[in-house]
Amino acid sequence: MDKSIGQNLDVWKELRKDITPESEIRMWDIYGGRQWVLKYVPRFGKIIEAGCGMGRYDFYLSKLGFNIEGVDFDYELINYLEDWQKNRNINTKFVFSNISKLPYEDNSLNCCISIGVVEHFIEGPYLPISEFYRVLKPGGIAIIATPSIHFANAFHHLKLKIRNYLKKIFRLNLEDSPFFQYWIRPRRLKKEVEKSGLKVTRFCGLDLLYPFYEIGNRKSNNINPKSFSVFIANLFENTFLANFGAQSYTVSYKPGTDMLCFLCGENKSSEISLSKYDVPICSDCQEKAQSKYYKKGKAVKLSLPYLIKPPVKPVTEELCEYCGVKYNSDELFEDFGFSKKVCPSCLKNIDINIELSNKFVKPIWRKRHN
Numbered sequence: 001m002d003k004s005i006g007q008n009l010d011v012w013k014e015l016r017k018d019i020t021p022e023s024e025i026r027m028w029d030i031y032g033g034r035q036w037v038l039k040y041v042p043r044f045g046k047i048i049e050a051g052c053g054m055g056r057y058d059f060y061l062s063k064l065g066f067n068i069e070g071v072d073f074d075y076e077l078i079n080y081l082e083d084w085q086k087n088r089n090i091n092t093k094f095v096f097s098n099i100s101k102l103p104y105e106d107n108s109l110n111c112c113i114s115i116g117v118v119e120h121f122i123e124g125p126y127l128p129i130s131e132f133y134r135v136l137k138p139g140g141i142a143i144i145a146t147p148s149i150h151f152a153n154a155f156h157h158l159k160l161k162i163r164n165y166l167k168k169i170f171r172l173n174l175e176d177s178p179f180f181q182y183w184i185r186p187r188r189l190k191k192e193v194e195k196s197g198l199k200v201t202r203f204c205g206l207d208l209l210y211p212f213y214e215i216g217n218r219k220s221n222n223i224n225p226k227s228f229s230v231f232i233a234n235l236f237e238n239t240f241l242a243n244f245g246a247q248s249y250t251v252s253y254k255p256g257t258d259m260l261c262f263l264c265g266e267n268k269s270s271e272i273s274l275s276k277y278d279v280p281i282c283s284d285c286q287e288k289a290q291s292k293y294y295k296k297g298k299a300v301k302l303s304l305p306y307l308i309k310p311p312v313k314p315v316t317e318e319l320c321e322y323c324g325v326k327y328n329s330d331e332l333f334e335d336f337g338f339s340k341k342v343c344p345s346c347l348k349n350i351d352i353n354i355e356l357s358n359k360f361v362k363p364i365w366r367k368r369h370n
Contacts, residue, residue, distance in 0.1 A: 006120030032207030044265025045110030051117030138256020
């Protein structure tokens with residue numbers, strides 16, 4: 001077997017063989033971090049997800065009105081995703097490419113999202129992250145996440161070390177496992193991102209529930225509304241203790257002279273705004289009410305405790321809490337993971353979308369094959 005399987009296409013085909021876009025979408029927040037993606041993804045210009053997999057974020061953000069393209073190195077998967085969406089009122093573009101050599105011009109994109117991808121390069125994450133820097137416009141945002149070292153996998157790695165040590169003592173053959181991925185702590189990920197020239201404005205650890213899921217061998221028997229794991233996640237996910245969770249997240253921007261303003265999409269923001277905000281915001285937009293959400297140190301929060309294994313919501317008639325019109329909930333995306341009822345038109349209203357993404361993200365936890 002090759003020294004590294006992190007970028008082996010056959011390995012990824014095997015990992016994906018029993019999953020579908022529906023299963024990925026409906027598990028919602030089994031992998032945490034949606035509140036960070038929704039908060040910091042720009043509402044203007046072209047966005048890509050580098051390493052889109054089954055496209056759950058691409059389909060989701062498309063339905064919310066974002067101009068997003070999914071990029072993946074599996075050509076058959078790209079064709080499958082394009083066919084899958086045809087009868088589902090979704091129109092997301094997917095692009096075949098390795099993320100270490102993106103098919104976009106320099107300074108052409110407003111945002112790059114990469115969730116659980118750059119850690120699979122055995123040579124380290126610099127090459128794909130430097131590509132994000134290249135294709136982003138000045139002021140463009142990169143949202144990059146990797147698995148983090150947490151108590152569950154730390155215990156697993158310790159057991160492997162002890163076992164290999166005992167095998168050395170008794171002169172037994174050691175297991176030579178091929179490389180699949182790195183686990184990168186938040187501060188280390190920040191350093192890796194900044195090697196590319198991007199400037200990190202927020203970095204954190206999150207997702208306290210997933211380590212308990214791993215301890216239970218990903219069978220979810222130990223994840224229920226009254227379990228200790230859910231109690232801990234609900235109590236501490238919105239605090240600094242989330243840094244001990246299963247994921248590392250960074251939010252960064254590409255520096256420049258005339259940068260994209262996060263709130264209006266125009267090239268009229270400067271580095272000065274970054275002393276006050278997490279993202280570039282021009283002087284005109286600093287007067288907008290939405291700018292308050294992006295002030296430095298503003299907490300990124302879930303609005304409710306986790307909903308654990310709720311039944312899939314059937315299509316029902318609802319009343320929009322913003323405009324008062326009646327609408328039907330979405331067959332696949334249900335209530336779009338928000339704690340307020342909102343119609344499809346209001347979902348795509350930028351001001352409403354920003355408010356929903358900062359104040360009303362409702363965490364839903366379902367096992368993948370629920």
